[in-house]
Amino acid sequence: xxxxxxxxxxxxxxxxxxRSGVELFMNCQKCFYLERKLxxxxxxxxxxxxxxxxxxLLKNEFDGYREQKKPHPYMKDIDKNLIPFQHExxxxxxxxxxxxQFHHEETDLLLTGAVDDVWIDLDTDELxxxxxxxxxxxxxxxxxxxxxxxxxxxxxxxxxxxxxxxFKVSNDGYxxxxxxxxxxxxxxxxLEFRVKILHYQGDDSWVEPTLLDIYKALQSNSIPKKDDxxxxxxxxxxRFEISTNKK
Numbered sequence: 699x700x701x702x703x704x705x706x707x708x709x710x711x712x713x714x715x716x717r718s719g720v721e722l723f724m725n726c727q728k729c730f731y732l733e734r735k736l737x738x739x740x741x742x743x744x745x746x747x748x749x750x751x752x753x754x755l756l757k758n759e760f761d762g763y764r765e766q767k768k769p770h771p772y773m774k775d776i777d778k779n780l781i782p783f784q785h786e787x788x789x790x791x792x793x794x795x796x797x798x799q800f801h802h803e804e805t806d807l808l809l810t811g812a813v814d815d816v817w818i819d820l821d822t823d824e825l826x827x828x829x830x831x832x833x834x835x836x837x838x839x840x841x842x843x844x845x846x847x848x849x850x851x852x853x854x855x856x857x858x859x860x861x862x863x864x865f866k867v868s869n870d871g872y873x874x875x876x877x878x879x880x881x882x883x884x885x886x887x888x889l890e891f892r893v894k895i896l897h898y899q900g901d902d903s904w905v906e907p908t909l910l911d912i913y914k915a916l917q918s919n920s921i922p923k924k925d926d927x928x929x930x931x932x933x934x935x936x937r938f939e940i941s942t943n944k945k
Contacts (some may be wrong), residue, residue, distance in 0.1 A: 729925075
């Protein structure tokens with residue numbers, strides 16, 4: 699197997715690190731270290747193409763209201779004077795390989811994150827980070843599940859990035875959550891959704907100390923201990939134990 703040498707830590711060189719890279723560190727420092735310093739990348743799943751299609755359709759729809767400088771109907775139930783934000787770099791902010799960027803000089807990390815959308819509160823001139831999510835659940839969508847902490851950190855990281863770029867950013871963020879309806883009698887080549895706007899009050903105070911911890915880990919020559927909740931580490935250890943016992 700050929701290993702890619704992309705975005706590996708090298709002393710004296712700026713390391714480009716995406717939001718997902720920071721999340722990997724939060725989930726398991728060992729997996730992060732192996733990937734970003736020793737080039738042992740964890741196996742990734744298949745892309746969620748249907749989710750990507752929903753994201754793209756939502757972007758197209760909100761862009762129509764962006765051009766008109768009018769609020770989208772989803773915004774009308776929010777007690778704020780919101781419209782989609784217009785900016786010359788918006789397409790760059792949305793692109794996976796560019797995103798919103800900031801060079802953190804203390805750690806020499808180039809942080810990036812691709813936002814789904816940005817709105818603006820016309821009363822406060824604050825930017826509002828918006829993230830699109832899609833699922834198909836019989837239950838009402840919410841942000842109460844333990845694993846959704848990654849969604850919350852994702853939004854907070856985007857808020858932090860925009861602030862580092864000099865923008866006034868609200869702590870209030872919103873998830874446009876699309877829930878696919880699967881209890882209809884027929885498909886008819888149409889997938890329908892119930893859409894709910896979920897408010898989240900962000901707090902990006904964790905970002906700065908986390909970046910310092912990442913820097914400290916990368917400078918070390920010792921592999922960090924695994925996280926007890928890391929599925930990848932547990933799988934590797936279990937497989938190794940089984941293989942060793944059979945010999």
